[in-house]
Amino acid sequence: MRMHLLAAGRLRMRKSIFLPDADRTETIELPVMSALIRHGQANVLFDTGCHPAVPEDPAARWGSLAKIMTPIMSAGDNVLTGLAALGIQPDDIDVVVNSHLHTDHCGCNAFFPNATFIAHALEVEAARAATGDMTGYIAADWESADKLDAISSERDLFGDGRLVLIHTPGHTPGSIAGMVELERSGRMLLAGDTVSLQETLATGIIPRNTWNADALTRSLAEVRRLASSGATIIASHDAAQWETLRKGAEAYD
Ligand SMILES: [Zn+2]
Secondary structure, three states: OEEEEEEEEEEEEEHHHOOOOOOOOOEEEEEEEEEEEEEOOEEEEEOOOOOOOOOOOHHHHHOOHHHHOEEOOOOOOOHHHHHHHOOOOHHHOOEEEOOOOOHHHHOOHHHOOOOEEEEEHHHHHHHHHOOOOOOOOOHHHHOOOOOEEEEOOOEEOOOOOOEEEEEOOOOOOOOEEEEEEEOOOEEEEEOHHHHOOHHHHHHOOOOOOOOOHHHHHHHHHHHHHHHHOOOEEEOOOOHHHHHHOOOOOOOEO
């Protein structure tokens, strides 16, 4: 089994959203990522990043959300480009897992016609209940998925422990993380926005864009436990860590 990390957009946001004590004028850049997991049984995408139309006209796709998350990627910086570079067509994707349903994690879902979509049942409920474009949920990203597999407990996707989905609520009600078990690289946790920045994990400082602080504190404790048992934690939007990770054809195996 191999895991390819793929670029799926880039955002600029106020640092104080993640670290509330930071100066209100300070901004940070956040990479957006997708992970392609090539298992003998299936090709799985964990998160699909931002929609390809976002760089040209952010407000058309995102409405006023584009004011808090400023897209700074160039045209073509999306998961479809990364897959094409590996010789993978959208038709080749069998399963899409969404860590949660905010638009920077499921923006390309609609491009995978053969995929079954997995999200947590609480996340599907939250996304459907959300109103207005400031909530992070954009219905066009996920509403057309006909093959939806809404999970409500831990899921060992292939029954062999290679990809296990864990409920890590806090950022949103139905956030999930993916524990990937690789032969040479060992265990790697795709943490989603439970750990947007490594600093959140290190300090326990709760970002402002959190649904439930107590739940996130508990989920961060669980992630720390996994880290101390040897798992590598992959933050979803940490620019410094992203620089150090293998990307594209250079896979983890
Ligand atoms: Zn995110």
